[in-house]
Amino acid sequence: MTVELLVFLILSALTLGGGMLVVTTRNLFHAGLYLMISLFGVAGLFVLLTAPFLGVVQVIVYIGAIAILIMLAIMLSPNITNLPNPFTAQWPVGAALAVIFFVMLITVVTPVMNELGADDWVNSDQLTVDTAGDVPADxxxxxxxxxxxxxxxxxxxxxxxxxxxxxxxxxxxxxxxxxxxxxxxxxxx
Amino acid sequence: MVPLWLYLAVAAALFSIGMFGVLTRRNAIAILMSIELMLNAVNINLVAFWRYQENPANLSGQVFAIFVFVVAAAEAAVGLALIISIYRNRQSVIAEDVDVMKW
Amino acid sequence: MDVNWFNANYLPWLILFFPLLSTAIIMLATNRSVVASQAVAAGGIGLSWVLSLLLFAKTVWTTDKALGQDIFGSQLDWMDIGPYTFRMGVAVDPLTAYMLLMVPLACLMIFIYSIGYMRGDPKNARFFGYLSLFAGGMLTLTVADNLLLLFIGWEVMGFCSYSLIGFWAHKKSAMEAGVKAFMTTRVADVFMLVGIGYLFVMTGTIDGVANPTLNFRDLMYNVLPGSAIDADNPAYEVGDPEAEADAEGEHAADAEESHGDEHAVGTTIVDKLTEVDAPLFGVSAATLIGILLLIGTVGKSAQFPLHTWLPDAMEGPTPVSAMIHAAAMVSAGVYMLVRMFPLLSAGADFHNFDYNTTMILMGTIGAVTAIGASILAVGQNDIKRILAYSTISQLGYMVAALGIGAWVAAAFHLINHAFFKALLFMASGSVIHAMEHGEHHAHEDGHEHAHHEKPDGLIMDYCAPPNNIQRMGGLIHRIPVTAITMAIGGLSLAGFPLITAGFWSKDEIIAEAWHGAGSAPFPAFVLICLLFGALLTAFYTARMWFMTFWGTPRSDAAAYAGLGSLRKQWVVFWNRRAMSKDTKLTQEPITARDRLSANQMEFPLAVLAFLAIFAGFIGIHADLVGKNPLHDFLAPTLLHHPVAIDFDILPMLFSMAIALLGIGGGWLLYGRKPVEKGETDPVEAQLGPQAWSLLQNRLYIDIFYRKYLLGPVEWFVSAEKWALPGEEEKPEDEQIKVSLSDYIDKGIIDDILHWIASVFSNLGEFCKRFNTVVIDGFIDGVVYKIGDFARWFRQTQTGRVQQYLLFVTLALLAIGTLLIIQVR
Structure with a gap:
């Protein structure tokens, strides 16, 4: 396991874990904080993809502006942080759809189906590419x-x-x- | 390097999480946050594809991501303003309560 | 990118940019200030006009040398479609330049006029915003170098016409008229869009085409690589005076030669399209596209089946009518046809009187419209509606001219028509203004002031009082400038021989039709329709003018009408008698503001009156004056140069005679002894009230058939010479005699009918039972079930956005699954 992969996994965990908490937390204020964590993970992923500018912009615009804006809106509107029931009645259906959608995407954008033995499911050469051209210095x-x-x-x-x-x-x-x-x-x- | 598909998988997961939030959260602000997650998932895709193309000197992917930032910012501003003005009128930010647009 | 905006290649962008900028400024910034908005609007179009003139001069100067080989234009990448790049741009070739001579000038005049006309309207700023947008749309369409940009301008105008026709939306009729115009043209636009899309797709399938394209030059001018038999094309090469003379040849031998050239120049995309079969109707792709585009024009230029929106469009303010009927909108349709002429005529050899389907369709629609609309124009009382029908009919001329291949004549008439029709509309607006003014004063002075109920919605034969020519008369004494300029415009419309623009262009169309009429039935048909139309045009124009301005006032409003400019010395001098008769007027206070408004309305009239006469002299036949500058200028627009037909004195004499005959007829009926108050309109008296009201109701009753077809019928229904069956025993003088129709009706048919009726009534009784029990039961059951289902199903419409999103996600999943299956 290379260092890069390790960093990637940590950042992904931050991103996905934060995202998961955003959509499940009852307290809206906490959800906002988790959103920041998730966005920070994405910024880290950008840096890992050698797009440092985007990473910085992500921190400034998303965390610095959008997330803060949302937090301010939450704080300025009383009585909206703690709803008795954070989910709609259709949440099981929504969850099922999201899972199905995820599975569908995964089958297309990852070589997992090929690993599972499906012939020629997607063009896996392009997905498993792990070398890329050099990013110009400027x-x-x-x-x-x-x-x-x-x-x-x-x-x-x-x-x-x-x-x-x-x-x-x-x-x-x-x-x-x-x-x-x-x-x-x-x-x- | 980390293979491309890992990034795509993370983006897909983040997108699905966001979709789940949009579909199920009652609080409009939480829905807005979920939308931000989905936009971020898209951005990860854009940047990943940019990075793993043959010639990263073509910066279209990054530029596109920047425009997504812009749209996200605009959307957040207008969305929050809408939520606040709805809150003023109806004393509620629950998306289900705003259901006058029906038969 | 280094853009030198003074380079002619970039100028067209600026031309369309300024009016659009004015719109933005007016809508965003100056909408609170009327004066500022007017200044911005007039400034924007004024700048466009100046630039257009520059560009026109430049084009004239250049085309002398390069003959349309070089055009001004620039393009930018619009979007990538798969591997192709769609380029959007502007181009100015001779045809565009000719349009640019007219459009901005006419628009500018309309803007100036509107400043006076719309004075005091609370929504003034918005009006000028829309008007600028309209002008911007028209200019976009004019300078566009591809069909898509043209279509964008086309649609912008569609929207503007909707909002401007319905500008006084508090009137229900105006609102309905706006919707009518929008929907009617929209129907046609959809066909046109389909045509454009099909054209785009088809161009991609042709060998040797790298990029599917909608660019006019690529489609119709640039020869496909490898197909140019005569690649150098010496006949048109620059700097070869001998060959140039050949190409421009006006004589028969040269015509023959340039005709022979036609296939030597090579094949364009459009030519290739004739070899491709369309999936529908068994026609070629070129024909199908041509017909679809033609439908677009039929809607936009108000041709026969879709013409109904235009007369109602008169609900808008008069400058809007001038805009729609002259400078923009309706011209756009014909302009597009002229532009796409090589496509429409692809495969036809019209110089040898071999026409293709599209051309025949075009010619027929045009000819039928030309004659039909002029018949209807005769029976209108609303001054603007007369002009509206006249516009429809004149556009029919142009479309018919294109149908027989005379596109230069069509373009020529298009421009001339724009000038004189803008003039006529604005003059009619000033008449209406004067009448409203008069109405107001008559009311103040305690005279009868009929309180007119505004109709609720569009009513076919309703005529607003200030527009009604029956209530006018003698206005020449009240608004002399308008009267004179309108006379000039009217003469031009009627085609008064030799001195008016309308004569030369109309004559050219008629001459072209005449040229073909001897050899093929189709141009002969067109010719007959057009000649009849010309006669009626001259007649109704004369009727309109004499009814409006001649004789004595037929209402108090007309007696008090005025624009406020009557005090000018020369007018007083010119019209002293009328002044002394009417002391009221001299006491009437006229403010400086009134006078300014009047001047603002009269100045454009004078300018356009000038053009209505002199714009025609550039296109006089070469055999008469040695050189036909217009023909030489426009000819290089298309790859296949048009062949100038030989001059023929007969059609010219004919069209002179017809114009004079029509005007003379109008004079006889309306001018020699003007219609007095309370008198019936002479045409109405001739036709009888039924035909008259049919005309006024715009029904398609062909009044010329009335005498010959309806005459016997009238005898049949009205000559009472027959005794009914029960009366026959009575003495001769006690018998009740009825007409033959009544006899047949009451005596014979009734008996049979009564018997049949009793049979059927029994049958009906049975059916009724059957119906109530069996059929109703069934149908009602179905209906109730559907209703139940609908009540159940509408529960899905909860108004909850997240639930909708759930459905969207489901659909997304379904589509995704399909895609995966398909790719697998």
């Missing part, structure tokens, strides 16, 4: 350049900024205390 710089390169991703990049802006304005409008929904509806009518 990958982060290239990434930055490509994002603002008109021939590459400038247009989507700008559109994304507009999207963020619109989301921000929309969020402010939605929670603006000046107008309740009924008033807005009356205004429109």
């Amino acid at each position: 990958g982060i710089a290239t990434l930055g350049e490509e994002l603002v390169d008109p021939h590459k991703y400038m247009l989507p990049f700008e559109v994304a900024s507009v999207l963020l802006m619109a989301a921000m304005i929309g969020a402010v409008l939605l929670v603006h205390p000046g107008k309740q929904a009924e008033d807005v509806i009356e205004d429109v009518a």
